[in-house]
Amino acid sequence: MSRIEDRTPPLPGHPIRTDKIARVGSSRYRISGPFILTAFLGVATLAGAFFLPRYLLAWDLGTAKPPADYATAVNNIRTALLQGVGGLVLLIGAYLTWRQLQLSRHGQATESFAAAIAHLGDTAVDVRLGGIYALERIARSSTADRRTIGEILSAFIGNRARDPERDIQHARQMTTAPGSSVNLSLRAPDIHAAMTVLGRRDPVRGQVLRLDRVVLPKTDLASARLRDVDLHFSDLTEASFVGADLTRADLTGVRLAGAILADAILYQADLRDAVLTGAIAEGIDLRGTDLSRAELRNANLRGARLDYSDLRGATLTGAILTGASLKRVVFDETTTWPDGFDAALIRPARPRSLPPVRPRTYDEFAVKAATAEDDPPAEAE
Structure with a gap:
């Protein structure tokens, strides 16, 4: 059956499916919100690491003459920024690990509670x-x-x-x-x-x-x-x-x-x-x-x-x-x-x-x- 035939209006007495089963094809390529946020933060971090050092160095020098090793100074700033971002990522990872541990302990406590009640x-x-x-x-x-x-x-x-x-x-x-x-x-x-x-x-x-x-x-x-x-x-x-x-x-x-x-x-x-x-x-x-x-x-x-x-x-x-x-x-x-x-x-x-x-x-x-x-x-x- 062709796509033109797929678009043919339904017969009388056969309503159009509007539930999740009918829309399963349209949601196949849906992207989750956390994934979009993570991708945006990654792109922003990379952009900041490449373009922000130049502005920081220019702001620090003011009207002074740029140093001879200008490229080295920019790379040093870029390295410092990347290290800071890496430390932030480590902190976020540690928090997520702690959070996952708390959820796991809560689940174990719930199971132990239910088992103890059953034993009574x-x-x-x-x-x-x-x-x-x-x-x-x-x-x-x-x-x-x-x-x-x-x-x-x-x-x-x-x-x-x-x-x-x-x-x-x-x-x-x-x-x-x-x-x-x-x-x-x-x-x-x-x-x-x-x-x-x-x-x-x-x-x-x-x-x-x-x-x-x-x-x-x-x-x-x-x-x-x-x-x-x-x-x-x-x-x-x-x-x-x-x-x-x-x-x-x-x-x-x-x-x-x-x-x-x-x-x-x-x-x-x-x-x-x-x-x-x-x-x-x-x-x-x-x-x-x-x-x-x-x-x-x-x-x-x-x-x-x-x-x-x-x-x-x-x-x-x-x-x-x-x-x-x-x-x-x-x-x-x-x-x-x-x-x-x-x-x-x-x-x-x-x-x-x-x-x-x-x-x-x-x-x-x-x-x-x-x-x-x-x-x-x-x-x-």
Whole structure:
């Protein structure tokens, strides 16, 4: 078929192709923009190297007489210009190499991140442990992924240890879950590893780890850094928080019976209705905490700092308060003190200088019951 026949108008009902497939022939000889720019810069560099030296030499001499070795002087200037251009090319090449290395590292980090996430869902415990520690390594090298990794590990723990039915009443009851008498590191090493990683990670500003309603008795979180963590209604019976930092933590209705809290920092934490029966809390920092209606029977609070804490409705029967600091403590007639303790020795409370601790109600903690309206209607077949 000739080219004249190719130009024949299409038949009715056959529209002209205007997409990329129809224009593939016209784009065959298209030249990319970077190539044109590179060629232009190359031509400009060569032109400058050949013609610019004469003007530079004439400008430097001014009205003086040209030297006898005029050609040699021009060649020297040309050589200097070419060396400068070569150095610039080397700098550009070094930058492009560095940029390519950064892109390569980013791609490798993305692949490692995806592989670690896939390992979290594996059926083998060893593989899940590998995924958890791989995420920890990524978080240490990539500050941009720390927040996301914290949320992922929190969701991993919650999916395996959360009891959505827990409420304020469960804090007063003993946990009867299978294996609850065994340390968490033995019965669930992957969950224990995830908690350990969260406890020793670099804190992310403004992030709150959502670990509410988890059942993790006998877990070891010594020296953990869990500021602003949300653990309300959780079961942490006989857990170890020695030297842990739980500043401003939400521990509402948490069960910490028999827990070890020596030298822990719970500054301005929310401990309303918390159960700390028999807890070992020597040297604990409870300044500005809300301990209203908290259960502190037989707790060892030797040397504890309770300044500005709210103890209204709290029960401290049998508690050890030797050497404890109780400056400006808020209490009333509903506070139950240990036998022989003279509450009149406490300095009278004044308007608290510390900000209020999460003035919320338990309605905000309520879990919405699933209803038929929440489920999408089934499509008719």
